Amino acid sequence: MxxxxxxxxxxxxxxxxxxxxxxxxxxxxxxxxxxKNTGDEVVAIISQNGKVIREIPLTGHKGNEQFTIKGKGAQYNLMEVDGERIRIKEDNSPDQVGVKMGWKSKAGDTIVCLPHKVFVEIKSTQKDSKDPDTDLIVPN
Structure with a gap:
């Protein structure tokens, strides 16, 4: 030693x-x-096969809401929004990865169901765009 x-x-x-x-x-x-992001609104953007299907504002969301996203043939994803969080509650894919991802509520979180090509992205947007540093282009 x-x-x-x-x-x-x-x-x-x-x-x-x-x-x-x-x-x-x-x-x-x-x-x-x-x-710094605590004052921003949080929005869940749900897309399938690269196309935005639905945007759900999570900030201030009350209650429970469920809806189904249908894919090709018998494919489906049952989405659930409860308060200010979202998840894939049920789907008929073989591996159930999207279901196992659980609840998401913070900006930057994602939920992915690859067999059905469903992608849920949680983004943060500013409540007020009254930024004094914003440049405005005014036509003459």
């Missing part, structure tokens, strides 16, 4: 502590970015 302690220099401890503290930097940056 003593032979190993002779190889360690005092500045090595400073480097180790700096690396440990630096490892928490991504957590800090992402939590600050998430805190």
């Amino acid at each position: 003593r032979q190993y302690m002779k190889m360690v220099r005092p500045f090595d401890f400073v480097i180790i502590v700096a690396l440990i503290l630096g490892s928490f930097l991504p957590l800090l940056l992402f939590s600050v970015a998430e805190a």
Whole structure:
């Protein structure tokens, strides 16, 4: 043990502590970015085969809503919106990956059912677009 302690220099401890503290930097940056998005509206965009089928505002959504997305033949996805979250409740695909993904409610979350080509993306949109830095183009 003593032979190993002779190889360690005092500045090595400073480097180790700096690396440990630096490892928490991504957590800090992402939590600050998430805190900025708390005032934004959250919208679930449901698309099938690349075409947007439905957009559901999740922010302020009340109650429970269920609807079916039909695909080719007997393919279907039963979607459920409960409050401010969404999920694929049931489908008839063999692997049930979309169902296993569970509830989603945060911006950036996705739900995918590949056999039925259904894609649910949760996006954040700004409530007010009254940004003073926005450039306006006025025709003469």
